[in-house]
Amino acid sequence: MERYETFDEFFGGPSRARLLESAEDEPTITLSSSEVLVCVGGINNATITAATTGGGAVKWSIVDPTRASITPTGNTATIKGRHPGVTTVRAELTAGGTTVVATARLLVTFIELTLRATKKIEPSPENEDAAAEAASAGGIDDLGPLPMGSGRQDFPGTAFTAPILVIGRVFPAESAKRFTFRWQRLITRRSWRFTFDSAAHRWNVTQRSFRGPLDDDTDAGDFNDSTPSVPGRRIYMYDCSALDLGGETGAVGDFVHEKKDFIYRVFVRLNGAWVLCSAIHVGQVITAKRKATTGTVASNWTGVENSNAIRRLDHTVNEAQVRAIVGGTDPITLAAGANT
Amino acid sequence: MEAKYTGHELRTRHAIEQTTIVLAATLVEPGTMSPGPPGEQHVDNAAFRVERTLSPAASGGKPISGNVRVSYSRQTFPEAHAEAELQRGTPYLLFCTILGPRRLHATKIVPDSEDAVRVVSAAFEGGARHGADPASERFA
Numbered sequence: 178m179e180r181y182e183t184f185d186e187f188f189g190g191p192s193r194a195r196l197l198e199s200a201e202d203e204p205t206i207t208l209s210s211s212e213v214l215v216c217v218g219g220i221n222n223a224t225i226t227a228a229t230t231g232g233g234a235v236k237w238s239i240v241d242p243t244r245a246s247i248t249p250t251g252n253t254a255t256i257k258g259r260h261p262g263v264t265t266v267r268a269e270l271t272a273g274g275t276t277v278v279a280t281a282r283l284l285v286t287f288i289e290l291t292l293r294a295t296k297k298i299e300p301s302p303e304n305e306d307a308a309a310e311a312a313s314a315g316g317i318d319d320l321g322p323l324p325m326g327s328g329r330q331d332f333p334g335t336a337f338t339a340p341i342l343v344i345g346r347v348f349p350a351e352s353a354k355r356f357t358f359r360w361q362r363l364i365t366r367r368s369w370r371f372t373f374d375s376a377a378h379r380w381n382v383t384q385r386s387f388r389g390p391l392d393d394d395t396d397a398g399d400f401n402d403s404t405p406s407v408p409g410r411r412i413y414m415y416d417c418s419a420l421d422l423g424g425e426t427g428a429v430g431d432f433v434h435e436k437k438d439f440i441y442r443v444f445v446r447l448n449g450a451w452v453l454c455s456a457i458h459v460g461q462v463i464t465a466k467r468k469a470t471t472g473t474v475a476s477n478w479t480g481v482e483n484s485n486a487i488r489r490l491d492h493t494v495n496e497a498q499v500r501a502i503v504g505g506t507d508p509i510t511l512a513a514g515a516n517t
Numbered sequence: 518m519e520a521k522y523t524g525h526e527l528r529t530r531h532a533i534e535q536t537t538i539v540l541a542a543t544l545v546e547p548g549t550m551s552p553g554p555p556g557e558q559h560v561d562n563a564a565f566r567v568e569r570t571l572s573p574a575a576s577g578g579k580p581i582s583g584n585v586r587v588s589y590s591r592q593t594f595p596e597a598h599a600e601a602e603l604q605r606g607t608p609y610l611l612f613c614t615i616l617g618p619r620r621l622h623a624t625k626i627v628p629d630s631e632d633a634v635r636v637v638s639a640a641f642e643g644g645a646r647h648g649a650d651p652a653s654e655r656f657a
Contacts, residue, residue: 313555313594329552331593336552362554386551386561388588392622396554397526397592419552 204231204272206279213266214447215245216454217258217287225266225281226253233272240265244285261287261348286352288412288443288455293342294485295321299413303406304342309399310415314340322483325465326475328417335423335474337465339483343441345412345455353405356445358454360401360414363440365389367492368420369515371432371503380503382494383512385433390492394439403443414441418485420463422474427467432481432502437461438490460490464502492516520601523589524612524625529636532612532625533645539571539637540581540621541629543608548587556594563587568608568629571637572647587611589623610637 207228215223227235229252237247237254241264248255256266266281293299298318301307311318315330320340328338345360347353368385395401401414420435427433439459444451464481471477481502493516496509503509524532533539548563565587570580592600603609608629613621627633 309595310555331556331558332552338552386549388551388559388561394554396557397598399595399598400555415555417552417555421551424549 203275204229204233204270204277206235206268206270206277208266208268208279208281210281212282212284213256214284214286215256215258216445216447216452217261217285218454221258221452221454223256224253225256225268227268227270227279228252229270231270231272231275233270236269236271238267238269239283240267245283256283258285258287261285261352263349263351284349284351286356286445286447286454287348288345288358288445289348290441290443290455290457291344291346292457292459292485292487293320293344294339298340298342298415299344299411303409303411304402304413305404306400306402306413306415310340310417313400313415314338314417321485322480324475325478325480326473329419329421332419332421332423335421336419337422337463337474337478337480337483338417338419339461339463339485340415340417341459341485343414343416343457343459345414345443347405347410347412350410352445353410356447358403358405358412358446359444359451360395360403360412361442361444362394362396362414362416363389363391363442364394364437365391365492366435366437367494367516368433368435369494370427371434371499372427373430373503373507378507380499380507380509381512382499382509382515384515384517385435387492391440412443418461420465420483422465422478425467425478429467429470431467433463433465434494434499434502435461435463436490436492436494437463438492457487458489459485460488461485462490521598522600522603522609522626522628523591523623525600527612527625529625529640530643530645533572533637533640534648536612536614536624537647538579538581538613538615538621540565540585540611540613541568541571541608541634542566542585542587542611543568544603544605545584547603547605553590556598557590557592559588559590561588563589563603565609565611571610571634571641573641583619585619585621587613587621587623588616589626610634 209226237249244264322339329336366388442456445454465478469477542565546564548560550558553559611623612625
């Protein structure tokens with residue numbers, strides 16, 4: 178009779194006891210969540226943690242590494258969004274010759290912010306607040322520099338205004354449908370008077386006003402639409418930022434100059450918290466020159482510049498900048514407090 | 518219809534949490550106006566005479582006295598949300614952040630009255646505390 182030395186030889190495989198033993202020794206891995214939500218950008222990283230048994234180090238990866246990067250610290254990994262879309266976080270654990278894998282869905286959200294400083298306010302229903310926005314500008318739906326004196330319902334006849342629209346487009350489409358968004362605008366502004374001293378033939382530069390740094394300038398909600406449009410997935414924030422020249426008492430030939438540095442930010446609600454998703458600086462430069470003193474703002478002032486661009490402005494003025502505006506060769510004196 | 522004032526949609530408890538001091542103060546000079554966000558005027562350098570500090574010491578606010586310069590925003594449009602203009606010589610309760618020596622920014626303003634003071638006191642007694650809450654962290 179044929180003799181079998183072992184149970185395996187008889188049945189052609191490992192014993193049940195050994196199978197059970199072997200299963201106990203196999204590593205296991207479980208992730209802290211089945212889905213990770215992250216935005217593109219460097220300050221809104223997400224983390225995920227692996228609970229493991231059976232020893233060994235977790236090997237982390239992103240299935241599509243163009244969408245996100247992953248930085249492991251032991252059993253926890255930090256995920257940074259790179260490009261919007263969906264991919265997979267993969268965690269692999271090997272012990273005793275056995276490899277186990279756990280995965281989580283990764284959704285990377287991005288809001289592309291652009292500036293519209295010409296043409297018209299985007300009409301409704303795409304931009305649901307279009308009517309209120311135009312009304313706040315005295316019924317004007319134009320963007321960009323407006324005729325002197327116009328553009329502010331609350332400063333009738335005295336404002337030098339250049340309305341803009343900041344537009345956010347949400348990527349991917351899933352994020353626009355799933356999440357809620359919120360706009361925020363911060364402002365840092367400084368304003369100066371350039372006054373010509375005709376006796377001394379000298380330009381004197383004094384500070385007119387300032388605001389900030391980083392004052393919250395978000396409107397109460399009537400002039401920003403943070404619900405993504407369908408099907409465009411766009412959100413809108415309007416501003417009719419202006420210089421009020423109503424109370425100005427300069428002489429003919431004097432200037433008022435203002436720099437406004439705005440930060441437009443969009444927050445997205447992820448896992449019960451508002452997360453900063455995208456931000457841009459919009460810099461506005463306004464310069465007006467007095468041409469008369471007896472009429473209205475529209476007839477007393479000439480608009481020299483009222484421009485908006487995606488740019489970061491400082492909050493100071495220097496002699497070269499003043500010279501570029503006033504021209505000539507008369508000396509320029511910046512008052513001690515001009516830039517403080 | 519009851520007049521609305523700066524920050525009328527902000528609840529008292531939240532206003533305390535987003536500021537560093539609550540003052541009772543009388544408007545002396547209205548300050549200068551400039552265009553704020555659409556439908557809002559920004560007021561700078563409004564002069565107030567401080568009558569008393571309402572924030573209890575335990576809430577983190579240090580008492581202020583004398584005259585202070587206050588900035589605030591006032592919504593004027595749309596009409597349904599318009600906030601009333603402050604009147605010289607009238608006492609108000611100001612929920613403020615301290616910007617510098619004698620320079621404050623008011624997030625919420627209500628007319629000074631026994632009822633208003635009672636609401637503020639009740640909020641503090643209910644555990645409301647001042648916080649920092651810079652704009653950069655407001656939604657974070």
